[in-house]
Amino acid sequence: MGTRTAPEPIRAAVSVACRAPSVHNSQPWSWVFSCGSLELHADRMRALPAVDPSARQMVISCGTALHHLEVAVAGHGLGVVVDRLPDPGNPLLLASVAFVAADDSDRTRSLREAIAGRWTDRRAFGAPPPDTLAGLGDILGRHDVAITFLGEDGATRLAEATRSGADLRRHDAAYRAELFWWTGHSGAEEGFPPVVLPDGGTVAERRECPHALEPPGITDRAALAVLTTDTDTRLDWLRCGEALSELLLEATARGLGTCPLTHVTEIAASREMVRQAAVASGAHRRFPQVVVRLGTPSADEYGVPRTGRRRVDDVWRDAGI
Ligand SMILES: Cc1cc2nc3c(=O)[nH]c(=O)nc-3n(C[C@H](O)[C@H](O)[C@H](O)COP(=O)(O)O)c2cc1C
Incomplete structure (x- = not known):
């Protein structure tokens, strides 16, 4: 052009x-x-x-x-x-x-x-109808990213990785301050307000958030997908982001609710637990990047507001040359 x-x-x-x-x-x-x-x-x-x-x-x-x-x-x-x-x-x-x-x-x-x-729905999901997960591996293949669905013990393994990471971070003041600011003290254009945090079911593998309400005991039946790459370079990360976008949009188009999770891939020890869980479910690539919960969303959106975005003028420059 x-x-x-x-x-x-x-x-x-x-x-x-x-x-x-x-x-x-x-x-x-x-x-x-x-x-x-x-x-x-x-x-x-x-x-x-x-x-x-x-x-x-x-x-x-x-x-x-x-x-x-x-x-x-x-x-x-x-x-x-x-x-x-x-x-x-x-x-x-x-x-x-x-x-x-x-x-x-x-x-x-x-x-x-x-x-x-x-949108990122952090509530408990119903099980996704099996045909809604079909063919997702082929779709992500063009990004050189693999998707592995964790087996029956996947939720237990991720909950364990979640607990282990939370224990290690309990006294990490910098982590907690950053999380507190982005998830509770942000303006309308960035971060997310406490109101988008779950109060509709138990999701044991969620990131612990200081502003989250205590959920009642509805059991989560989400499918747990792990996106993995062969190596762990900036190019892998960029391509993984493209694959993540395609997965989330395709799942949304198929009527599923979605929630990316990365608290389990941020710390080496919990990332290794995710890797082992993925390998046990057939993954061949070494580096887990993102976990995604996919499932049937609750019909009741109880007015969860969409998160805001910065104005396009703040993120765009026309160099005019
Ligand atoms: C790389 C990445 C990591 C994320 N990690 C988490 C996470 O660990 N837990 C979570 O609840 N949401 C996570 N999210 C979702 C973001 O919080 C969410 O996309 C953002 O707040 C915007 O809200 P929206 O997705 O509803 O538009 C992640 C999203 C991305 C792209």
Whole structure:
């Protein structure tokens, strides 16, 4: 696309892409339109040093926005050509995206419709109907990310990993302060308010949040999916974010509720427990990145508000060159 200033459809697609999920709703991305292509940068000012010292989840979060962009821009008759990590000297430049004319497809249309309907539902789920999980491995394969559904003891293993991580963090003041701020003291545009935390069922493998209400005893029957990669590089993290986005949107389109979980992959000891659980369920790739709960959501949304997002003007720059 040989234009110098950004065409409106690209800016509109960026605005939709910013609905993507991110760790603690930190939205650690910025977009620069330059020389006819769009750059995706990680915003180091929005890093979470206590929860995410390696910036792995920051890059995964940017990957979800990158895939959301691909889905959003297809609605304007545009396909993307993505150059990931194009500048070895600039680790914050995660992708450079060129645009080409391309036909939209039914599948992309259904993913796009799912963007507005997707949200992180932390309540207990009913079991997903088996056909709603079919074929997800093939869908994620194009991102070089594998999905493994944990077997019957999966919930017990993850609950154990959750407990072990929580014990290690009990006296980690920096972690607790960061979590307290992002999950309770944030403005409308970032973080998430206590009201989105669960009060509708027992989910033993959830992240312990200081503002969470005590849930009543409804048993969670969610399927537990682990996304794994062969190696643990920035490229794996970015691609894992793209795969996570595709999984969440596809599951939403199939009527499932979704909830990513990473508290179990942040600490080496609990990450190893997740790895062992995934291997026991047939995973061949070594590095668990994200766990996702998938299930039949409660019909009663009891007015859970959607989390806010920063204004597009705050995350977008048209370099005009
Ligand atoms: C990399 C990543 C890690 C996340 N980890 C967790 C988690 O451990 N627990 C949780 O409840 N939500 C987790 N989330 C969900 C975010 O909190 C959620 O996407 C964000 O608050 C925005 O809300 P929304 O998904 O409802 O739009 C994670 C999301 C991403 C992308």
